[in-house]
Amino acid sequence: MLDPVDVDIADSDFLTNQSDLDDSSDSDIDNYCLAFTCKNRLFGRQKPLHVVLGAGVSADIILWRNKQISAYIFMGATLTWLLFERLGYSLVVFFCHASLLSLTALFLWSNFGSLVHVSAPEIPEIVVPQHLFMRTAISMTTTYNQALRSFGQVVFGTDIRDFLAVAATLWVLSVAGSRCGFLSFLYLVFVILMTVPALYENLEDSVDSIAEKALIEIKKQYAVLDGKVLQKLKKKVISYKNKKQP
Structure with a gap:
């Protein structure tokens, strides 16, 4: 049973007119159920978390819908952080060592692969469509303009609450940045992104x-x-x- 306190006017109208449910479409009922179950969600969220995160491949990875791919990405990011931050690897040294290893393996494969009846691999050509760059540039421009408008609303606005929220966020980021390097900070953000949404979805x-x-x-x-x-x-x-x- 629903608590009458949690039922607003629209909900009570919907529940009292149950005789009209037979005439309503399934989509109307689904939309109502979604709106009711999403009441009082964190930050006023009215959509499922998967939809808020984009409802695409990135959302599946963040919410661990495909655990194998998410685990590979998480392990790759952790290995990168260990190599560059903890073991002191520089980007130039890592690139040279990886290129040297790949070059040696391909050279041996192309020259001695015939002994074991294995043909040498062909170097693939990468073709990137032009409209991909256009959409990326448009998306980045739109995001940049939205960020500038939001910044302008805070700077030139009169809402002290928004100003204090932005100032507190920047202060927390500055404290976190002073305690760790840039790569460690990015890895910390990545770990939070890969753990907090999934945990929240299970315990929302x-x-x-x-x-x-x-x-x-x-x-x-x-x-x-x-x-x-x-x-x-x-x-x-x-x-x-x-x-x-x-």
């Missing part, structure tokens, strides 16, 4: 419940801070600007 009901309570408490504390500090500071800034104007 519990996480959303805890997060909702935490957000309510944060809003209460922010309301107190806003009333005692931020509003007074905002009034002082406005009055100072008014005095400066002729």
